[in-house]
Amino acid sequence: MPTIDAIVTAGGVPAPDEPLYPLTQGQPKALLPLAGQPMVQWPLDALGGAEMIRRVAVAGLTPEQAAPLRCAKPWGSVPNQGDMIANIVAGGRWSAAQGDPPTHYLLVSGDVPLVTAAMLDWIVRTALETDHDLYYSLIPQAAMEARFPGSRRTFFRLKEGRFTAGDVTLAKAGVLSDYHPAWTKIVAARKSLIAQARLVGLDTFLLVALGRLSIPFGQQRIRERLGVDGRVLINPFPEVGMDVDKPRQYAMLRQELERRV
Helix, strand or coil: CCCEEEEEECCCCCCCCCCCHHHHCCCCHHHCEECCEECCHHHHHHHHHCCCEEEEEEECCCHHHHCCCCCCCCEEEECCCCCHHHHHHHHHHHHHHCCCCCCEEEEEECCCCCCCHHHHHHHHHHHCCCCCCEEEEEEEHHHHHHHCCCCCCCCEEECCEEEEEEEEEEEEHHHHHCCCCCHHHHHHCCCCHHHHHHHCCHHHHHHHHCCCCCHHHHHHHHHHHHCCCEEEEECCCHHHHCCCCCHHHHHHHHHHHHHHC
């Protein structure tokens, strides 16, 4: 049976020229207060209730920063290593050091506070219906805009429709432990399908620019040119892609979570 440990990425610190800096003032974005607790506590609560998750590593916070946090599953934290890839690798090392290393890691962004245990379990169960290295969520534009009107997410066009990216990814443990030279570029391009397409060739870039790339062809190109056997999940939960990048989004989610509390 697969064993799934989660890594919550919480090390992002907005720079002075970024929209959230007036709110964070040099502190990790994941620690922004939301409805009475740090933002990262909300995905930790979801992971604590997820049936498919065994234990949790919070990657990117010092012991002092992580001290107010809690999780219903066994958990720990690792300090910021300087970039997202290094933080994820450090989180994986913490998890493996606990004994009985996992078969997969669920990578969860610390700034998606509306995710729930049921959403995370759906992603894991749906992904494990097949045997791929990496499972990446896309959220249809219609679902996102119906759930969060006015959020102004970035959408891209594929043959199958218009989508935005999700912030929860499932990966085999070997994908993280076997460092691939393309990972830094992949992570840097994670917010832009155009940037991702450039990594795998001019032909793919042109198809994306014209809105003619299909999901199966994109998966095939990534497998051939980057050596990663990935699968796209069409995710029905807009909350998985509703991260906090701008003050407007922070205000929207704060209002919703305060109502929920």
